[in-house]
Amino acid sequence: MSTLDRFHSLSLLSGRHELTVYLFILPLIVFFGILWFVPLVYALYSSFFVDPLGTATFVGLNNYAEIITGAGFWVYLWNSLVFAVSTTVLSLVVGLGFALVVDRVLFGGAALRTLMVFPYLLPTVVVVFLWRFLLDQNIGLVNLVLLESGLITDPIPFFSNVTLAMPSIVVLSIWKWGSFSFFILLANLQAIPDEYYERAQVQGASIWQQFWNITFPYLRGAILLILLVRGIWMFNKFDVIWLTTRGGPAGVTTTLPIRVYDLAIRLGEFGRGTALAGIMFVLLALVGIVYFWVLSPESEVTG
Structure with missing residues (x-):
C-alpha cells in the first residue's frame, strides 16, 4: 500500500x-x-409583557425600567451583595484556616475531614431547623448559655431582630457551606511539594513568609475559583433565607431571589418577576466577564 x-x-x-x-x-x-x-x-x-400568563400586554422595557427605578431595587441588591460577599469571603477564610490546620496535623486528620464534610451533606432544611432551634428566643441553646453566663438579661430574637437577622443567616450559611472551600483548598495544599517548605526553613523564612511566597501562589487560582463559584451560588441563594426569615424582618433579608419569588409567585406579577431575574442574569454575566478578563484564572497555578 x-x-x-x-x-x-x-x-x-x-x-x-x-x-x-x-x-x-x-x-x-x-x-x-x-x-x-x-x-x-x-x-x-x-419580561416584556404584563400578565404574560393571562391576557398578555406588550410593554417593551417598561418592566425593567420600573424595577430599576423602584425604591426597593437598590435595597434588595445591597442585601444580596452583603449576603453573597460576607458568606463567600468568610467561608473562604474559615475553610482556609481549617485546611491549613488539617494539612499540618500528624494525627486526627481523617476525623477532622469527616467533621468538616458533615454539615455540607445535611439537607438545607435540616440545617435551618437545627439553627432555628439553637437560636430560638425561648428554648434556644445559645440564649440559654448567654442568660446563664450573665452576658445578657433578656433573650435575643436572632432571626426576627432587624440588626441580627442577616448576620444570623450568614453564620448559618458559613457553617453549612464552609467545607466547600475547605476541601478545594486542602487538595491544593497537599499538592505542594514539601521540599519547598524545607528549603525555605533552611533559609530562615518565617511562617508568614512561607505562606505568602509558597502557599498563597499555589492557592491563588483555587481561591479565585471559590470566590466566583461560591459568590454566584450565594447571590442566587433562595432556600436558606426563605426558610429562616421569609425576607424579614422589615425586608432586611429580602434579597433579589426572594424579591423575584414575591413578584412572580406571591403577587402574580410574572412579567416584572422575570424582568428582575433577567437583571440578575446580566449582573452575574458582567461579573463573570470581569473575572475571566481581568483576573485570567486560567493562568494561575492551582496545584
Missing part, C-alpha cells in the same frame, strides 16, 4: 471516529440545550 493510500485510509478512519463522537454528543447537546435555552428564552419573552 502506497503512502497516499495509507493517508487516505487514516483520513477515513479519523472522519468516522469524529462522526461517531458527534453522534453521541449531539443528543446531549440537544437535551441540555432545550433544558437551558427554552426556559431562558421564555423568561426573556415574558
Whole structure:
C-alpha cells in the first residue's frame, strides 16, 4: 500500500471516529440545550409583557425600567451583595484556616475531614431547623448559655431582630457551606511539594513568609475559583433565607431571589418577576466577564 493510500485510509478512519463522537454528543447537546435555552428564552419573552400568563400586554422595557427605578431595587441588591460577599469571603477564610490546620496535623486528620464534610451533606432544611432551634428566643441553646453566663438579661430574637437577622443567616450559611472551600483548598495544599517548605526553613523564612511566597501562589487560582463559584451560588441563594426569615424582618433579608419569588409567585406579577431575574442574569454575566478578563484564572497555578 502506497503512502497516499495509507493517508487516505487514516483520513477515513479519523472522519468516522469524529462522526461517531458527534453522534453521541449531539443528543446531549440537544437535551441540555432545550433544558437551558427554552426556559431562558421564555423568561426573556415574558419580561416584556404584563400578565404574560393571562391576557398578555406588550410593554417593551417598561418592566425593567420600573424595577430599576423602584425604591426597593437598590435595597434588595445591597442585601444580596452583603449576603453573597460576607458568606463567600468568610467561608473562604474559615475553610482556609481549617485546611491549613488539617494539612499540618500528624494525627486526627481523617476525623477532622469527616467533621468538616458533615454539615455540607445535611439537607438545607435540616440545617435551618437545627439553627432555628439553637437560636430560638425561648428554648434556644445559645440564649440559654448567654442568660446563664450573665452576658445578657433578656433573650435575643436572632432571626426576627432587624440588626441580627442577616448576620444570623450568614453564620448559618458559613457553617453549612464552609467545607466547600475547605476541601478545594486542602487538595491544593497537599499538592505542594514539601521540599519547598524545607528549603525555605533552611533559609530562615518565617511562617508568614512561607505562606505568602509558597502557599498563597499555589492557592491563588483555587481561591479565585471559590470566590466566583461560591459568590454566584450565594447571590442566587433562595432556600436558606426563605426558610429562616421569609425576607424579614422589615425586608432586611429580602434579597433579589426572594424579591423575584414575591413578584412572580406571591403577587402574580410574572412579567416584572422575570424582568428582575433577567437583571440578575446580566449582573452575574458582567461579573463573570470581569473575572475571566481581568483576573485570567486560567493562568494561575492551582496545584
